[in-house]
Amino acid sequence: MSKDRVEKFLAGSTATPTRSTVRAPRSPLTLLDVEQASMRFGGQQVLRDLDLAIERGQTLVVIGESGCGKTVLLRLLIGLIRPTVGRVLFDGKDLAQLSERELTKQRMRFGFLFQGAALFDSLSVFDNVALGLREQRRFTETEIRDRVRLRLEEVGLPENAQEKKPAELSGGMKKRVGLARALALDPEVMLYDEPTTGLDPIMSDVINELILQTGRRRPVTSIVVTHDMKTVLKVADRVVMLYPLARLRPDERQVLFDGPPAELSQCPDERVTQFIEGEARERVKNHKH
Amino acid sequence: MATADVERLGWLAWLGDWVYHALLVVGDFLIFSGRTFSWMFRRRPARHTLLHSCHDVGVGSLIVIIITGAFIGMVLAVQAYAEFHSLGLETRMGSLINVSVVRELGPVLAATMLAGRVGSAMAAELATMRISEQIDALSCLGANPIHYLVVPRLMACVLVIPLLTVVADFTGVMGGAMISIHLYDIEAHHYWSHSRAYLGMWDIGVGLVKSLFFGVALALISCHRGFNARPGSQGVGKAATEAFVASFIAILALDFFLAIILNALRDRIWPTPPGSLF
Numbered sequence: 001m002s003k004d005r006v007e008k009f010l011a012g013s014t015a016t017p018t019r020s021t022v023r024a025p026r027s028p029l030t031l032l033d034v035e036q037a038s039m040r041f042g043g044q045q046v047l048r049d050l051d052l053a054i055e056r057g058q059t060l061v062v063i064g065e066s067g068c069g070k071t072v073l074l075r076l077l078i079g080l081i082r083p084t085v086g087r088v089l090f091d092g093k094d095l096a097q098l099s100e101r102e103l104t105k106q107r108m109r110f111g112f113l114f115q116g117a118a119l120f121d122s123l124s125v126f127d128n129v130a131l132g133l134r135e136q137r138r139f140t141e142t143e144i145r146d147r148v149r150l151r152l153e154e155v156g157l158p159e160n161a162q163e164k165k166p167a168e169l170s171g172g173m174k175k176r177v178g179l180a181r182a183l184a185l186d187p188e189v190m191l192y193d194e195p196t197t198g199l200d201p202i203m204s205d206v207i208n209e210l211i212l213q214t215g216r217r218r219p220v221t222s223i224v225v226t227h228d229m230k231t232v233l234k235v236a237d238r239v240v241m242l243y244p245l246a247r248l249r250p251d252e253r254q255v256l257f258d259g260p261p262a263e264l265s266q267c268p269d270e271r272v273t274q275f276i277e278g279e280a281r282e283r284v285k286n287h288k289h
Numbered sequence: 290m291a292t293a294d295v296e297r298l299g300w301l302a303w304l305g306d307w308v309y310h311a312l313l314v315v316g317d318f319l320i321f322s323g324r325t326f327s328w329m330f331r332r333r334p335a336r337h338t339l340l341h342s343c344h345d346v347g348v349g350s351l352i353v354i355i356i357t358g359a360f361i362g363m364v365l366a367v368q369a370y371a372e373f374h375s376l377g378l379e380t381r382m383g384s385l386i387n388v389s390v391v392r393e394l395g396p397v398l399a400a401t402m403l404a405g406r407v408g409s410a411m412a413a414e415l416a417t418m419r420i421s422e423q424i425d426a427l428s429c430l431g432a433n434p435i436h437y438l439v440v441p442r443l444m445a446c447v448l449v450i451p452l453l454t455v456v457a458d459f460t461g462v463m464g465g466a467m468i469s470i471h472l473y474d475i476e477a478h479h480y481w482s483h484s485r486a487y488l489g490m491w492d493i494g495v496g497l498v499k500s501l502f503f504g505v506a507l508a509l510i511s512c513h514r515g516f517n518a519r520p521g522s523q524g525v526g527k528a529a530t531e532a533f534v535a536s537f538i539a540i541l542a543l544d545f546f547l548a549i550i551l552n553a554l555r556d557r558i559w560p561t562p563p564g565s566l567f
C-alpha cells in the first residue's frame with residue numbers, strides 16, 4: 001500500500017474500505033447522529049426508533065413532558081448508556097464500539113450539565129470546577145485558578161461561595177456550579193439538562209444569555225433540554241419535541257415536532273400546542289373520574 | 290400439564306434465574322477487579338486522595354481495633370485457663386493464646402471489624418455517588434471512576450489493614466498476658482518464655498498475608514457493591530449491607546483456603562513441623 005493510501009485510510013476517506021466503526025457522517029455538517037435508536041429499561045421502553053442528526057454549531061432544544069426520555073437521550077449522546085437497538089455516532093464514530101480509553105477521550109469534547117448538578121460533595125465548589133482541568137494535566141495551578149474564577153464569575157456565583165461544599169449551596173447555586181464545571185474545559189458540544197430549572201427569572205435569563213454567548217464565542221454545538229419556553233424562544237435554532245411512548249400509538253413517531261421555534265405555534269398537532277401553552281385540558285378531567 | 294409439574298418447573302426456573310444472576314454478578318465483579326488492578330499499575334492515584342483514604346480507613350478504626358484485639362486476648366486467656374489449669378500446664382497458656390491471636394483471630398476479627406466499619410461506609414459513599422450521578426459526572430470530565438475512586442480505596446486497605454492487624458495482634462497478646470499474669474498469677478517469666486518458644490515468624494507472616502488478602506477482598510467487594518447500587522435511599526442501605534455480608538463471607542472463605550494453602554507451603558519448606566504445642 002502506498003503512503004498516501006494509508007493516510008487516506010487513516011483519515012477515514014470513503015475511497016478506501018473503512019471499518020464499520022468509522023463511517024462517514026450522513027452530511028459533512030452532522031456531528032451527532034442518532035440512528036434508529038431504541039432504549040429499554042427492563043420491561044419499560046423509553047425511546048423508540050429515534051432518528052436525530054445534529055449539525056455542528058446548531059443549538060437544538062429538546063422539549064417534552066416529564067418522563068418522556070429527554071435525560072435518557074442526553075445520556076445516550078455522551079455514551080453513558082448504550083442504546084438497546086441502533087447506534088449513536090459522534091463525529092462518525094459509533095460510541096458503543098470505542099474502547100474505554102477512546103471513549104474517555106471523546107467525552108472530554110463534551111460538557112454535561114446534569115439535571116441534579118451532580119456535584120462532587122466531598123470537594124469544594126472550586127475543586128469541583130477545577131477537577132476536569134486538573135485531570136487534563138496540561139494546565140498549571142495558576143492557569144487553573146484563573147479559569148475557575150472566570151467560569152464561576154460568568155455564572156454569577158459570589159466569590160465567597162468558592163470554598164463552600166455543595167451541601168452548603170442553594171439548589172440554584174448548585175446548578176450554576178454544575179454549569180461552570182461543564183464549561184470549564186471549553187467543550188465542543190454542550191449538553192444542558194434543564195439549565196434554568198430552580199432559578200429565579202433574572203438568573204434564568206443570565207443562563208440563557210450564557211448559553212447564547214458560549215455559542216457565539218466559539219463554534220459550540222448545544223443540546224438543551226428544558227421546560228422553559230423562554231429558553232426555547234431565546235436560544236433555539238431547532239426544537240424537537242418528544243412524547244412519552246406510553247401515550248403514543250405503536251405506529252406513531254416519538255418526535256412530534258422537529259423544526260425552528262417560530263413554527264412551534266403553527267404546528268397542527270394539538271399535543272404540541274397544548275404543551276407550549278401549558279394547558280392541562282382533558283388530561284385533568286381524565287384523572288377526576 | 291399438571292399443576293404439580295408447573296410448580297416444580299416454576300421452582301426450577303427460579304433456581305435457574307438465581308444461578309444466572311449470581312454468575313452475572315460474579316463475572317462483573319471479576320471484570321471490575323481486573324480493571325482496578327490494571328489501573329492501579331497504570332497510573333498512581335494522586336497523593337492527597339490516597340492519604341485521605343488511608344486516613345479514613347486507619348485513624349478512625351484504630352480505637353475499635355485496639356479494643357477488639359484486647360478482648361480477643363482476654364477471652365482466650367479466660368477460656369484457656371480452665372483447660373490448662375486442670376492439666377497443671379498454666380505456664381504454657383501463652384503458646385495457645387498467642388498463636389491463636391496472631392495466626393487466626395487477630396486477622397479475621399480485625400478484618401471483620403473493618404468490613405463493618407470501613408467496607409460498608411465505602412459502599413454507602415460510592416452508592417450515594419452513583420445515584421446522584423457523581424460517578425457519571427466523573428467520567429464525563431475525563432476522569433476514570435475506577436482510577437479515581439476505587440484504586441485509592443483499595444491501596445489504602447492494602448496498606449493499612451495489615452498495619453491494623455499488627456495492632457490487633459499486639460493488643461491481643463497484651464490482653465492475654467494481662468489476664469494470665471495478673472488475674473491467674475502465672476509467673477511472667479515462664480509465660481513469656483513459652484510464648485516465645487511456640488510463636489514463630491511464620492505465624493506472624495501467615496497472619497499478615499491473610500490480612501492482606503482480606504483487605505483486598507473487602508475493598509473490592511465494597512466498592513463493587515457501591516458502584517452497582519440501585520437508585521434510592523434503599524439502594525444505598527442495601528449496598529452497605531450487601532458489602533458487609535459479602536465481605537464477611539469472603540473473609541471466612543479466604544481464611545479457610547489460605548489456611549490450607551499456607552499449611553501445604555509450610556510442610557513443603559519444613560517437612561517436619563517447626564514445633565507442636567505439646
Ligand SMILES: Nc1ncnc2c1ncn2[C@@H]1O[C@H](COP(=O)(O)OP(=O)(O)OP(=O)(O)O)[C@@H](O)[C@H]1O
Nearest residue numbers: 041044046064065066067068069070071072073115
Ligand atoms: N437507569 C434507569 N433505569 C430504569 N428506568 C430508567 C432509567 N433511567 C430512566 N428511566 C426511565 O425512563 C423514563 C424517562 O426518564 P428521563 O429521565 O429521560 O425523563 P425526562 O424526560 O428527563 O423527565 P424529566 O423532565 O422529569 O427530567 C422514565 O420513565 C424513567 O423511569
Ligand SMILES: [Mg+2]
Nearest residue numbers: 070071115193
Ligand atoms: Mg430529565
